[in-house]
Amino acid sequence: MVFVFAPFFVLALRAASADLVSEGKALFKKQCAVCHGSEGKGDGPAADFLFPKPRNLASKLFKLRSTPTGELPTDEDLVRTIARGMPGSAMPSFSFLSEGERKALVAYVKELAGIDEKPGKVIRVPPELAATSQTMAQGKAVYEKMGCAACHGPKGKGDGPSAATLLDSWDFPNPPNDFTRGIYKGGGSPSDLYLRFTTGMDGSPMPSFEESLTDTERWALVHYLKSLAGPKVAVQPSAGAIAAMEISGPLPKDPLDPLWNKVSETVIPLMRLWQGKKAVDEVLGKAIHNGKEIAFLLEWEDGEVNASFLRHQDFTDSAAIMFSLSPKQPLPEQPHFTMGEKGGPVNIWYWRFDRQLDLDSFQDIERVYPAMVADDYQLERTLYPKSTEKPGHLPITSAPSHDPVFLAGWGAGNILSVPQRPAAVEDLNAEGFGTLAAQPQEDQNVQGHGIYVAGKWKVLFTRGLRSEGGSDAQFERGGKFPIAFAVWDGSKGDRDGQKAVTPWYLLKL
Ligand code: HEC
Ligand code: HEC
Structure with missing residues (x-):
């Protein structure tokens, strides 16, 4: 009997593991390939923006093992790494996947890495000795x-x-x-x-x-x-939730409004995509709505205010909130948190401190080089008076200040080139890397304002629950909406992809 059944048994096992590998392959394509590349060679489209780099799995080198150096990790080691992520790097936590899905991923990671041998002996950790x-x-x-x-x-x-x-x-x-x-x-x-x-x-x-x-x-x-170290141990942000409390009456327009003290806060750990000196590693989030409008308050510690983005070496403090435009899908099916993906667009609200200052008066290069000499369009002087000559005009001295003919970006409809900014927050859309685009001027409908007090930024974002803009996130009472956060610390050189982020959280109204 045993002789007859044994081959079937082996075949059945193989089939099961082939299923596991193909399940892992599909999950890897969805969750991991953006960083590790579709073949696991560490060359996904996000790799350029990350430091340390996503691992080339074929190198068979693993930092987190319970086995001796030079040996392969156990399956449990890999499952744990995928569940927890690697704090201090961009390797996210996949706690939102099931244990079975993480095992399938391990099966596929091993296939990509070309691992078919058994891991080395496991080093057992003996009982802890008390600290004296x-x-x-x-x-x-x-x-x-x-x-x-x-x-x-x-x-x-x-x-x-x-x-x-x-x-x-x-x-x-x-x-x-x-x-x-x-x-x-x-x-x-x-x-x-x-x-x-x-x-x-x-x-x-x-x-x-x-x-x-x-x-x-x-x-x-x-x-x-x-x-x-203190008792605090960093964790990778992983699928959490933030609730938007409903209030009656108007929403606060000021980050310092005492009403915010009554709103419960969610501690949101951030993961830095670019490792470096100490920088923001956590943001406190609060949300409220009144059935018509929704407001978010983000608060984080920052040792230094960075307001200028004018010289090559200057970077400004900023924050962003991102929403998925396919909110009904379950979290694992969401477009990638790396600014969406093809066919999976996202809506991003982006606050930048230098742009907030632009609202008062336009930040131009004369701010940092007051003695600079600029080629003034003398002939246009009467048409384009300097701010000092005519009250109410922005103090731009290096170019004709109010004509899209001379400010070509403005002429082409780029909201960043418009000297009169509509708000400190930009309303943007993206569908993966390199696709970030501002919505047209008339669809810019997010308001925002940041205040720096006692070593902390407090930044407020407000918008209507529903909006007319076709590419805007829409909210409704009782709904759940994927939401993600990003913070840039200018003094640490953060800009563009060099930032601290979260994967998708769920916003509950
Ligand atoms: C946002 C980018 C990103 C995504 C998405 C990502 N990784 Fe990683 N991963 C990294 C980075 C960066 C490292 C290297 C960290 C380091 O070396 O310090 C890494 C390292 C690893 C390692 C090596 C662990 C070790 O012990 O050294 C494994 C295994 C791994 N990732 C598997 C996965 C799997 C499986 C997925 C999908 C479920 C995934 N990663 C998704 C960025 C990512
Ligand atoms: C040759 C340099 C070097 C020496 C010597 C060294 N380390 Fe490290 N250690 C590193 C580097 C580099 C890292 C960071 C690795 C990474 O995160 O990719 C590290 C990381 C660590 C970590 C962090 C582990 C984690 O989970 O991130 C611990 C703990 C550690 N070392 C302990 C020690 C102890 C204890 C000693 C002495 C017995 C030691 N190291 C000696 C270079 C060294």
Whole structure:
């Protein structure tokens, strides 16, 4: 009997795993290819905007393993990475997929990577030893003895003498962890940290210390590392929800309106697409509506106001909210959170501080180079008087200020070239990278205003629940709408794709 059935059994198993791989393939195409590329070579259309780069899976190098250095990760390791994402990088959390879907993805990742061999032995984490003042001192001594400080710095700030020279296996800079920030790609629990330095992080310069330490030394080191950071451990943003409370009466027009204090806030972790020095890593979101209009208040900490986008080295603080234009689809079917995709358009509300200042008076190059000499259109002087000569005119001195003939962008209908901005917020649409476009002037219907107080930005966005514009998100009471957020920190060089973002959240009215 056994002889007769065995081949069927094997065939059935193969068929099941072929199904799993093809399920994984479809999911990979939808969720992962934008970064990792359709063949998993790390060359998706988003790769240019990301640092560190999405992994070329065929390299078979994995940072997060429970197996020794040079070995392959286990399926559980990969499932965990896909579920949690990798904080401090653009590898998102896919907690909104089911466990079965994540397993299917792992099956396909292994196929793409050409992995058919078994992973190495799993390193079991022994029971944790309690932290005492003695273990803390021992941990510090181990940290110094093992040369962790050469890369991670004497106080764990990621500023050791070799820090600036470290490259990953693909020759990109690979800065060592700043332990004081609590950002760990593989999770911040004691056993996560235990595994990271025990197994090393293949593909990065982080070595394996599997051979060189005793268990007691390892736990001592873990406690010491944990003591360098506060209790906060960064997580990748993952499908969460934000509720828009209904109120009666008009919505607040001011970010400082006391009414906002009564609105519950949602803490939204952000994921940085471009790794770098400390920058915004979380935004607080509030939403309200009154059956006619909806308002959002975003609040985040920022050490410095950046108002100018005029010189090459200047970048301005900004924030954006994105809505899907196919809100009825379930989250996993939504267009990609990387600004939508072909056939899956999105509506983006984009606030920029320099554009808000333009409302008062146009920010032009004379602001930063007051002594500059510009070629004045002398002949046009009477037609285009300078602001100083005629009250009410914008102080543009370098070009005829109020004629689309001379401001060609304006002439072509580009709202960014219009000297009189309608609002501090732009109403935009996109359908994937390189497709971002402003709606026509007459469809610009989002109002907004940002205020910087006590080291924090508070930015308000308001619009009607329904709008006439064909490419606008539409809201209704009782509905659920995919929503995503982005914040740019000008002082950290954020601009364009260099920003901190979330994947889709659900807005509930
Ligand atoms: C928004 C871009 C983006 C998307 C979408 C994305 N990844 Fe990644 N992924 C990255 C980046 C960036 C890294 C490298 C992080 C690093 O090296 O620090 C990475 C790394 C990985 C790794 C290597 C983990 C390790 O241990 O080193 C795996 C496996 C992976 N991704 C699988 C996936 C799968 C499966 C999906 C889809 C479900 C996916 N990724 C979607 C950006 C992305
Ligand atoms: C040759 C340089 C170098 C040395 C020596 C080194 N590290 Fe690292 N370490 C790195 C780099 C680079 C990273 C960041 C890797 C990444 O995120 O891609 C890192 C990351 C880490 C992380 C973060 C893991 C995570 O989940 O993100 C821990 C923990 C860590 N190192 C601990 C240690 C300890 C403990 C020692 C000494 C026993 C040590 N490192 C020695 C370079 C080094």
